[in-house]
Amino acid sequence: MILAQIPPSELRARLAHGRLALRVGPFRFSVASPFASVSEGMATLYPDFELAAEDEFIDFHVSVAPPAGMRRWVRPQVNFSFDGRVPFKPLPASQAMPMLEWGLNWVITNHAHQYLILHAAVVERDGRALILPAPPGSGKSTLCAALVNSDWRLLSDELALIRLTDGLIIPISRPVSLKNRSIELVRALGKNVVVGQACANTGKGTVAHMRPPTESVRRMAEPARPAWVVFPQFIQKSGLTCEARSKSTALVELVHNAFNYNLLGLAGFNALGDLVEACDIHRITYGNLEQAYTAIDTLTRG
Amino acid sequence: MSEDWQLTRADIGLRCWEDGCIAYQPLTGETHMLTPQAGRLLGLLRRGQRTTQELLVELGEDVAMPELAEAVNNWLLQLSEAHLVCRRLS
Secondary structure, eight states, rough: BBBSSHHHHHHHHHHHHOOEEEEEEEEEEEEEEOOOOHHHHHHHTTTOOOBBOEEESEEEEEEEESSSSGGGGGGEEEEEEEEEEEOOOOOEEEGGGHHHHHHHHHHEEEEEEEEEEEEEEEEEETTTTEEOOOOOTTSHHHHHHHHHHHOOOEEESSEEEEETOOOHHHHHOOOEEEEEEHHHHHHOTTOOOOOOOOOOEETTTEEEEHHHHHHHTTTTTTEEEEEEEEEEEEOOOOOOEEEOOOOOHHHHHHHBBBBSHHHHHHHHHHHHHHHHOOOOOEEEEEHHHHHHHHHHHHHHHH | OEEEEEEETTOOOEETTTTEEEEETTTTTTEEOOOOOOOOHHHHHHTOOHHHHHHHHHHHHHHOOEEEEEEEHHHHHHHHHHSSSEEEEE
Protein backbone atom coordinates (compact mmCIF):
# COMPACT_ATOMS: atom_id res chain seq x y z
CA MET A 1 0.00 0.00 0.00
CA ILE A 2 1.26 3.49 -0.81
CA LEU A 3 0.58 6.75 0.98
CA ALA A 4 -1.63 8.09 -1.83
CA GLN A 5 -4.12 5.32 -1.09
CA ILE A 6 -4.85 6.72 2.37
CA PRO A 7 -7.76 9.20 2.42
CA PRO A 8 -6.75 12.69 3.67
CA SER A 9 -8.75 12.38 6.89
CA GLU A 10 -7.12 9.06 7.75
CA LEU A 11 -3.68 10.46 6.90
CA ARG A 12 -4.27 13.32 9.34
CA ALA A 13 -5.44 10.90 12.02
CA ARG A 14 -2.48 8.59 11.50
CA LEU A 15 -0.04 11.48 11.73
CA ALA A 16 -1.77 12.88 14.81
CA HIS A 17 -1.42 9.53 16.57
CA GLY A 18 2.06 8.64 15.30
CA ARG A 19 0.74 5.76 13.23
CA LEU A 20 2.21 6.68 9.87
CA ALA A 21 5.23 4.55 9.03
CA LEU A 22 6.96 4.75 5.67
CA ARG A 23 9.62 2.82 3.81
CA VAL A 24 12.18 5.37 2.69
CA GLY A 25 15.02 3.63 0.92
CA PRO A 26 16.78 1.35 3.41
CA PHE A 27 15.06 2.98 6.41
CA ARG A 28 11.67 2.81 8.07
CA PHE A 29 10.40 6.06 9.52
CA SER A 30 7.46 6.59 11.78
CA VAL A 31 6.20 10.18 11.56
CA ALA A 32 3.91 11.98 13.97
CA SER A 33 2.54 15.49 13.67
CA PRO A 34 -0.68 17.33 14.48
CA PHE A 35 0.02 20.05 11.88
CA ALA A 36 -2.24 20.25 8.84
CA SER A 37 0.73 21.59 6.85
CA VAL A 38 2.63 18.36 7.52
CA SER A 39 -0.32 16.20 6.55
CA GLU A 40 -0.73 18.21 3.33
CA GLY A 41 3.03 18.18 2.73
CA MET A 42 3.22 14.42 3.14
CA ALA A 43 0.30 13.94 0.74
CA THR A 44 1.96 16.20 -1.83
CA LEU A 45 5.56 15.02 -1.53
CA TYR A 46 5.35 11.37 -0.47
CA PRO A 47 2.30 9.93 -2.31
CA ASP A 48 4.25 7.10 -3.97
CA PHE A 49 6.04 5.89 -0.85
CA GLU A 50 5.12 2.49 0.53
CA LEU A 51 3.75 2.22 4.01
CA ALA A 52 5.65 -0.02 6.39
CA ALA A 53 3.82 -3.09 7.59
CA GLU A 54 2.38 -3.10 11.11
CA ASP A 55 5.01 -5.50 12.42
CA GLU A 56 7.95 -3.98 10.55
CA PHE A 57 10.89 -2.72 12.59
CA ILE A 58 10.98 1.07 12.62
CA ASP A 59 14.47 2.58 12.47
CA PHE A 60 13.55 6.12 13.39
CA HIS A 61 10.56 7.54 15.26
CA VAL A 62 10.28 11.25 14.51
CA SER A 63 7.74 13.92 15.23
CA VAL A 64 7.14 17.58 14.45
CA ALA A 65 4.86 19.00 17.08
CA PRO A 66 4.25 22.18 19.09
CA PRO A 67 6.34 22.61 22.22
CA ALA A 68 4.54 22.51 25.56
CA GLY A 69 3.37 25.74 27.16
CA MET A 70 2.23 29.10 25.87
CA ARG A 71 4.08 28.81 22.58
CA ARG A 72 1.27 26.59 21.37
CA TRP A 73 -0.83 29.73 21.08
CA VAL A 74 1.47 32.75 21.12
CA ARG A 75 3.57 32.88 17.97
CA PRO A 76 3.26 29.10 17.60
CA GLN A 77 6.38 27.05 17.20
CA VAL A 78 7.35 23.55 16.16
CA ASN A 79 9.85 21.11 17.64
CA PHE A 80 11.46 18.24 15.80
CA SER A 81 11.93 15.23 18.00
CA PHE A 82 13.64 11.94 17.35
CA ASP A 83 13.07 8.95 19.60
CA GLY A 84 11.77 11.39 22.19
CA ARG A 85 14.81 13.71 22.07
CA VAL A 86 14.67 17.29 20.80
CA PRO A 87 17.97 18.00 19.01
CA PHE A 88 17.17 21.48 17.68
CA LYS A 89 15.74 24.75 18.84
CA PRO A 90 12.10 25.24 17.85
CA LEU A 91 11.15 27.03 14.64
CA PRO A 92 8.00 28.98 13.73
CA ALA A 93 5.11 26.56 13.26
CA SER A 94 4.81 27.59 9.61
CA GLN A 95 8.12 25.76 9.03
CA ALA A 96 6.89 22.38 10.26
CA MET A 97 7.22 20.58 6.92
CA PRO A 98 10.71 21.89 6.06
CA MET A 99 11.75 21.10 9.62
CA LEU A 100 10.61 17.52 9.14
CA GLU A 101 12.73 17.24 5.98
CA TRP A 102 15.78 18.80 7.65
CA GLY A 103 15.26 16.61 10.70
CA LEU A 104 15.14 13.46 8.59
CA ASN A 105 18.45 14.46 6.99
CA TRP A 106 19.94 14.97 10.45
CA VAL A 107 18.68 11.63 11.70
CA ILE A 108 20.20 9.78 8.76
CA THR A 109 23.55 11.54 8.77
CA ASN A 110 23.94 11.04 12.51
CA HIS A 111 22.93 7.40 12.71
CA ALA A 112 23.32 5.51 9.44
CA HIS A 113 27.00 4.75 9.80
CA GLN A 114 26.75 1.49 7.89
CA TYR A 115 27.16 3.88 4.95
CA LEU A 116 29.71 6.49 4.05
CA ILE A 117 27.47 9.53 3.65
CA LEU A 118 28.43 12.33 1.28
CA HIS A 119 26.68 15.66 1.02
CA ALA A 120 25.80 15.15 -2.62
CA ALA A 121 22.99 14.66 -5.05
CA VAL A 122 23.05 11.34 -6.88
CA VAL A 123 21.28 10.36 -10.08
CA GLU A 124 21.44 7.20 -12.14
CA ARG A 125 21.15 6.18 -15.77
CA ASP A 126 21.70 2.69 -17.19
CA GLY A 127 22.76 1.40 -13.77
CA ARG A 128 25.57 3.93 -13.39
CA ALA A 129 25.47 6.66 -10.81
CA LEU A 130 26.51 10.28 -11.20
CA ILE A 131 27.47 11.94 -7.92
CA LEU A 132 27.15 15.72 -7.61
CA PRO A 133 28.88 16.79 -4.40
CA ALA A 134 28.60 20.45 -3.58
CA PRO A 135 28.09 22.90 -0.75
CA PRO A 136 24.81 24.82 -0.37
CA GLY A 137 24.40 27.52 -2.99
CA SER A 138 26.21 25.68 -5.76
CA GLY A 139 23.01 24.85 -7.65
CA LYS A 140 23.23 21.13 -6.88
CA SER A 141 19.56 20.59 -6.07
CA THR A 142 18.29 22.61 -9.02
CA LEU A 143 20.55 20.68 -11.34
CA CYS A 144 19.47 17.43 -9.72
CA ALA A 145 15.80 18.36 -10.23
CA ALA A 146 16.47 19.13 -13.89
CA LEU A 147 18.28 15.83 -14.43
CA VAL A 148 15.59 13.69 -12.82
CA ASN A 149 12.96 15.42 -14.92
CA SER A 150 14.80 14.25 -18.03
CA ASP A 151 16.21 10.76 -18.31
CA TRP A 152 17.99 10.28 -14.99
CA ARG A 153 16.67 8.46 -11.94
CA LEU A 154 16.79 10.21 -8.58
CA LEU A 155 18.82 8.37 -5.95
CA SER A 156 19.10 11.33 -3.59
CA ASP A 157 19.11 15.08 -3.60
CA GLU A 158 21.16 15.53 -0.42
CA LEU A 159 22.75 12.33 0.83
CA ALA A 160 24.83 9.87 -1.15
CA LEU A 161 24.69 6.65 0.86
CA ILE A 162 27.70 4.54 -0.09
CA ARG A 163 27.45 1.00 1.22
CA LEU A 164 30.73 0.07 2.88
CA THR A 165 30.51 -3.60 1.97
CA ASP A 166 30.41 -3.18 -1.81
CA GLY A 167 30.66 0.52 -2.69
CA LEU A 168 27.19 0.63 -4.24
CA ILE A 169 25.03 3.70 -3.80
CA ILE A 170 21.78 3.01 -1.99
CA PRO A 171 18.84 5.14 -3.17
CA ILE A 172 16.96 7.31 -0.76
CA SER A 173 14.77 9.17 -3.22
CA ARG A 174 13.19 11.74 -0.93
CA PRO A 175 11.84 15.15 -1.98
CA VAL A 176 14.30 17.54 -3.60
CA SER A 177 15.03 20.60 -1.51
CA LEU A 178 14.74 23.92 -3.36
CA LYS A 179 15.24 27.46 -2.27
CA ASN A 180 14.57 30.98 -3.48
CA ARG A 181 14.89 31.42 -7.26
CA SER A 182 15.32 27.71 -7.89
CA ILE A 183 11.70 27.07 -6.84
CA GLU A 184 10.29 28.83 -9.89
CA LEU A 185 13.02 27.43 -12.13
CA VAL A 186 12.06 23.90 -11.15
CA ARG A 187 8.32 24.54 -11.39
CA ALA A 188 8.96 25.63 -14.98
CA LEU A 189 10.65 22.35 -15.87
CA GLY A 190 7.39 20.74 -16.91
CA LYS A 191 3.76 19.99 -16.21
CA ASN A 192 4.61 16.82 -14.33
CA VAL A 193 6.78 18.60 -11.80
CA VAL A 194 5.09 18.86 -8.41
CA VAL A 195 6.50 21.36 -5.94
CA GLY A 196 5.01 21.58 -2.46
CA GLN A 197 3.99 24.62 -0.49
CA ALA A 198 6.74 27.28 -0.40
CA CYS A 199 7.73 28.39 3.08
CA ALA A 200 9.14 31.92 3.40
CA ASN A 201 11.50 33.47 5.95
CA THR A 202 13.34 30.33 6.94
CA GLY A 203 17.04 30.40 7.79
CA LYS A 204 17.66 29.49 4.14
CA GLY A 205 15.22 32.01 2.66
CA THR A 206 12.12 30.69 0.94
CA VAL A 207 12.18 26.91 0.66
CA ALA A 208 10.01 24.31 -1.03
CA HIS A 209 10.40 20.65 -1.94
CA MET A 210 9.86 18.86 -5.23
CA ARG A 211 8.06 15.53 -5.19
CA PRO A 212 10.46 12.76 -6.29
CA PRO A 213 9.48 11.19 -9.62
CA THR A 214 7.22 8.15 -9.20
CA GLU A 215 9.60 5.90 -11.13
CA SER A 216 12.48 6.83 -8.79
CA VAL A 217 10.39 6.00 -5.74
CA ARG A 218 9.18 2.74 -7.26
CA ARG A 219 12.79 1.65 -7.94
CA MET A 220 14.18 2.70 -4.58
CA ALA A 221 15.42 -0.82 -3.82
CA GLU A 222 17.79 -0.78 -6.82
CA PRO A 223 21.30 0.39 -5.90
CA ALA A 224 23.68 1.77 -8.51
CA ARG A 225 27.39 1.60 -9.15
CA PRO A 226 29.24 4.93 -8.98
CA ALA A 227 30.66 5.95 -12.35
CA TRP A 228 31.11 9.73 -12.33
CA VAL A 229 31.73 12.49 -9.85
CA VAL A 230 30.97 16.00 -11.08
CA PHE A 231 31.50 18.99 -8.79
CA PRO A 232 28.96 21.56 -10.06
CA GLN A 233 29.11 25.28 -9.53
CA PHE A 234 26.40 27.62 -10.73
CA ILE A 235 27.70 31.11 -11.46
CA GLN A 236 25.17 33.60 -12.73
CA LYS A 237 25.83 34.73 -16.31
CA SER A 238 28.89 32.50 -16.52
CA GLY A 239 29.72 30.43 -19.57
CA LEU A 240 30.23 26.71 -19.37
CA THR A 241 33.58 25.37 -18.22
CA CYS A 242 34.43 21.75 -17.70
CA GLU A 243 37.71 20.36 -16.45
CA ALA A 244 38.91 16.93 -15.40
CA ARG A 245 39.91 16.71 -11.74
CA SER A 246 42.86 14.75 -10.48
CA LYS A 247 41.88 11.77 -8.37
CA SER A 248 44.01 12.69 -5.38
CA THR A 249 42.59 16.22 -5.22
CA ALA A 250 39.08 14.86 -5.68
CA LEU A 251 39.52 12.44 -2.79
CA VAL A 252 40.48 15.31 -0.49
CA GLU A 253 37.50 17.36 -1.71
CA LEU A 254 35.20 14.43 -1.05
CA VAL A 255 36.57 14.09 2.47
CA HIS A 256 35.28 17.61 3.09
CA ASN A 257 31.88 16.63 1.66
CA ALA A 258 31.49 13.54 3.84
CA PHE A 259 29.37 13.64 6.98
CA ASN A 260 30.86 10.64 8.75
CA TYR A 261 34.31 10.11 7.21
CA ASN A 262 36.11 10.79 10.49
CA LEU A 263 33.80 8.51 12.40
CA LEU A 264 34.29 5.61 9.98
CA GLY A 265 38.09 5.82 10.08
CA LEU A 266 39.95 3.52 7.72
CA ALA A 267 36.70 2.04 6.36
CA GLY A 268 35.67 5.53 5.27
CA PHE A 269 39.04 6.17 3.65
CA ASN A 270 38.87 2.88 1.76
CA ALA A 271 35.31 3.54 0.63
CA LEU A 272 36.28 6.96 -0.70
CA GLY A 273 39.41 5.55 -2.32
CA ASP A 274 37.37 2.89 -4.12
CA LEU A 275 34.82 5.50 -5.20
CA VAL A 276 37.47 7.79 -6.66
CA GLU A 277 39.15 4.84 -8.33
CA ALA A 278 35.89 3.82 -10.01
CA CYS A 279 34.80 7.26 -11.24
CA ASP A 280 35.64 9.79 -13.91
CA ILE A 281 35.86 13.10 -12.10
CA HIS A 282 35.16 16.59 -13.39
CA ARG A 283 34.30 20.07 -12.24
CA ILE A 284 31.82 22.16 -14.19
CA THR A 285 30.79 25.77 -13.86
CA TYR A 286 27.65 26.90 -15.65
CA GLY A 287 25.34 29.85 -16.00
CA ASN A 288 22.14 28.00 -16.84
CA LEU A 289 20.63 24.53 -16.58
CA GLU A 290 20.81 23.83 -20.29
CA GLN A 291 24.60 24.27 -20.27
CA ALA A 292 24.95 22.00 -17.26
CA TYR A 293 22.71 19.33 -18.76
CA THR A 294 24.65 19.37 -22.04
CA ALA A 295 27.99 19.13 -20.23
CA ILE A 296 26.81 16.23 -18.09
CA ASP A 297 25.30 14.44 -21.05
CA THR A 298 28.57 14.76 -22.96
CA LEU A 299 30.67 13.58 -20.01
CA THR A 300 28.49 10.60 -19.25
CA ARG A 301 27.88 9.40 -22.79
CA GLY A 302 31.47 9.88 -23.91
CA MET B 1 74.28 1.66 14.05
CA SER B 2 71.91 1.69 11.04
CA GLU B 3 68.72 3.68 10.90
CA ASP B 4 65.61 1.72 10.01
CA TRP B 5 62.28 3.23 9.09
CA GLN B 6 58.89 1.68 9.59
CA LEU B 7 55.22 2.60 9.62
CA THR B 8 53.83 3.87 12.90
CA ARG B 9 50.92 1.48 12.35
CA ALA B 10 50.43 -1.45 10.04
CA ASP B 11 46.99 -0.28 8.91
CA ILE B 12 47.90 3.08 7.41
CA GLY B 13 45.77 3.70 4.33
CA LEU B 14 47.39 4.69 1.05
CA ARG B 15 46.00 5.39 -2.41
CA CYS B 16 48.23 6.49 -5.26
CA TRP B 17 47.55 7.96 -8.65
CA GLU B 18 49.82 9.55 -11.23
CA ASP B 19 49.33 13.03 -9.84
CA GLY B 20 49.75 12.22 -6.17
CA CYS B 21 48.97 10.00 -3.23
CA ILE B 22 46.66 10.23 -0.26
CA ALA B 23 47.51 8.61 3.06
CA TYR B 24 45.25 8.02 6.03
CA GLN B 25 46.58 7.70 9.57
CA PRO B 26 43.97 5.86 11.68
CA LEU B 27 45.65 6.92 14.92
CA THR B 28 45.10 10.64 14.35
CA GLY B 29 42.25 10.37 11.84
CA GLU B 30 44.15 12.69 9.53
CA THR B 31 44.26 12.48 5.76
CA HIS B 32 47.48 13.59 4.06
CA MET B 33 48.17 14.58 0.48
CA LEU B 34 51.58 13.36 -0.67
CA THR B 35 53.68 13.76 -3.77
CA PRO B 36 53.86 10.62 -5.92
CA GLN B 37 57.44 10.06 -4.73
CA ALA B 38 56.64 10.39 -1.03
CA GLY B 39 53.71 8.06 -1.60
CA ARG B 40 55.99 5.58 -3.32
CA LEU B 41 58.33 5.72 -0.32
CA LEU B 42 55.44 5.13 2.06
CA GLY B 43 54.34 2.24 -0.15
CA LEU B 44 57.77 0.63 0.24
CA LEU B 45 57.56 0.91 4.01
CA ARG B 46 54.11 -0.67 3.96
CA ARG B 47 55.85 -3.79 2.68
CA GLY B 48 58.22 -3.79 5.66
CA GLN B 49 60.84 -1.78 7.48
CA ARG B 50 63.83 -0.54 5.51
CA THR B 51 66.99 1.43 6.09
CA THR B 52 67.45 4.81 4.49
CA GLN B 53 70.01 3.23 2.20
CA GLU B 54 67.58 0.49 1.10
CA LEU B 55 64.91 3.09 0.43
CA LEU B 56 67.38 5.08 -1.63
CA VAL B 57 68.28 2.08 -3.75
CA GLU B 58 64.68 0.96 -4.30
CA LEU B 59 63.41 4.44 -5.05
CA GLY B 60 66.38 5.03 -7.35
CA GLU B 61 65.05 2.28 -9.59
CA ASP B 62 61.86 4.29 -10.24
CA VAL B 63 62.61 7.89 -9.39
CA ALA B 64 65.25 9.64 -11.46
CA MET B 65 66.21 12.90 -9.81
CA PRO B 66 69.40 14.64 -8.73
CA GLU B 67 70.12 14.68 -5.01
CA LEU B 68 67.74 11.82 -4.36
CA ALA B 69 69.33 11.17 -0.96
CA GLU B 70 68.44 14.64 0.25
CA ALA B 71 64.92 14.30 -1.16
CA VAL B 72 64.43 10.95 0.60
CA ASN B 73 65.49 12.48 3.88
CA ASN B 74 62.99 15.31 3.36
CA TRP B 75 60.16 12.92 2.52
CA LEU B 76 60.96 10.80 5.57
CA LEU B 77 60.90 13.91 7.71
CA GLN B 78 57.51 14.95 6.30
CA LEU B 79 56.09 11.46 6.74
CA SER B 80 57.35 11.26 10.28
CA GLU B 81 55.90 14.68 11.12
CA ALA B 82 52.57 13.34 9.88
CA HIS B 83 53.03 10.36 12.23
CA LEU B 84 52.97 7.98 9.28
CA VAL B 85 56.51 6.60 9.75
CA CYS B 86 59.02 6.46 12.56
CA ARG B 87 62.66 5.60 13.09
CA ARG B 88 63.65 2.31 14.56
CA LEU B 89 67.14 2.15 15.99
CA SER B 90 68.87 -1.21 15.92
